[in-house]
Amino acid sequence: MDWGTFLSQLPIVVIVIVGVPAVLVAYIVGTEYLVRLLPDAFRPRVRPWIWVGPALIFVFGFLILPAILTAKTSLESGAGDFVGLQNYQRQLGDFPTGGAWIAIRNNVYWLILYTLVALGFGLLLAVLFDRVRYETFVKSLIFMPMAISAVALGVIWKFMYWYQPPGVPQTGTVNAILGIFHQDPRIWVQDPSVDNFAIIAAATWGITGFAMVILSAALKGIPADLLEAARVDGAGEITIFRRVIFPLMMPTVVVVGTTLVIFALKAFDVVYVMTGGNFETDVLANRMYKLLFFSGNQGGAAAVAMILLAAVVPVLIFNLRQFRAVEARR
């Protein structure tokens, strides 16, 4: 965009940047003024709803109500007639390779590999880094991929997996490393026997820093005298890790694990950029997007979304339990 167009947009920019906060402050100040006009007894009853009101409207309107409507759409044909479980039948009928099954299989790969590798690597890095003085510096380098978009991550890793035919110098990092070991280059993102793992590896590279940062904070929360006592008793470092550090970190590992599970189920951007879901790399989120925008199949898209919801429900219940347990301790 050149400066001319930018200047022509400037008034809009100013209006938006100043106007949006002004509206928000005006809302809360204006309604409070109105509340003060009410009789004393009513104020405490009305006021809370004014403060939570906008949030409730948004959460209800953008998440809860649409989820209910999607459940309904998943039972309808494109014309809006009730068709029972037909959409689910189409998505889940042809086990093991038809309908949504490839996507479901890949989401299971994601769920297991992405979650476990990110947790494992995150824990390893947290423990190793805890022992060096330049910890903060190396941690922020590992964490950096968290700041970039999954789209940029996809470009970065497509470039890592770049393929040139055998005999030509390999310009992709991964294939060049294979070349050092006299292996033939592979078409990493188009070969169904490896492409899912290649994509999951790329996504895991991006998220490991997240697991590391949280696990590292939990590690630092372990009292030093506890570890000292174990060392005085003659326990080796590995025993200390297995018997003292790991059990104490377990609650955090579980919390990070559930977050990663949700990320794995929602996986979309990386797949969209690296393969578009082709070559048997489809995942549920991408399948839903394709059904909605390329096939115009709202019922099918809704059914896929409901399958995703079904997968999330255990995590959701677990989160609520955790939350209530924490509340009970308050």
Add this chain to the structure above:
Amino acid sequence: MSVAAAADRPGTAATAARFSPQWIAGRLSGVVLHLAVIGLTVAWMVPTIGILFTSFRPFTAINSSGWWLALSPPFQFTLDNYSKVLSTSNLGHSFFNSFMISIPATIIPVAIAAFAAYAFAWMKFPFRDWIFLAIVGVLAIPLQLSFVPVLSFFVAHGITPSALPPGLQYLPVWLAHTGYGLPFSIYLLANFFRALPSELFESAEIDGAGTLTVFFRIVLPLSVPALASLVIFQFLWIWNDLLVALIYVGGQPEVAPLTVTLANLTNSYGQGYHLLTAAAFFSMFVPLIVFLSLQRYFVRGILAGSVKG
């Protein structure tokens, strides 16, 4: 915290006498540790460094040799890729769009969440705890469930980029990001607000301070760390979001953010890595600056969001 942990290291072996077998073993394990740490970190940075170098290499060099050879003579670096990708694609305008989407879509949910979190933390109303529990539950719901109904509502009511006047064209994404960002924002802020000492509120009430005064003069100033974390978090999340933008403004290049444009370029440029790497780096520098300068707050936000849960 780290000071206490740093005091005791197996590698330092401070107690063993110099050149004794224990001293040598300790030194060796120290060397191995540092090699492992530095090796892993360097390996982790290879993908990013690769595209950074590539984005400054000439087209012919990129296609004939690996990026690591950029470090050996002849040193060929150029800005051509950047000028070409900025002049032939929509990236410059998308950069503007990314700001126009991210700034309001950060301010609106954070403000609305702050209002709600204040009520959840310090006001009494019927079903309060149940509503809060519902919000914690909604945190895990996949956004996919909302796309079909919300999109048809927007289309039916003319809330689409093509139907709205300039400047308001971003409205569908602002609204969507507000809805999607609220559960996490409310959760994080309510936890923080509740931890503020109740004496503050009691003494303010005795002084005759109204709700607004307490909120703007006491709660918000004391919550700057939590607000900063949340603002950075939300900003980066929206700046890096592809899915929500694709759904609500996907087909409109004049409102598409960087992520959407970059994703389209990966299709149209195919293996044109001289342009793709430059475009990718162009989309990364704002979040990288935000992240590197405000990392402390970002990390704090992540910890507050997950450890307490």
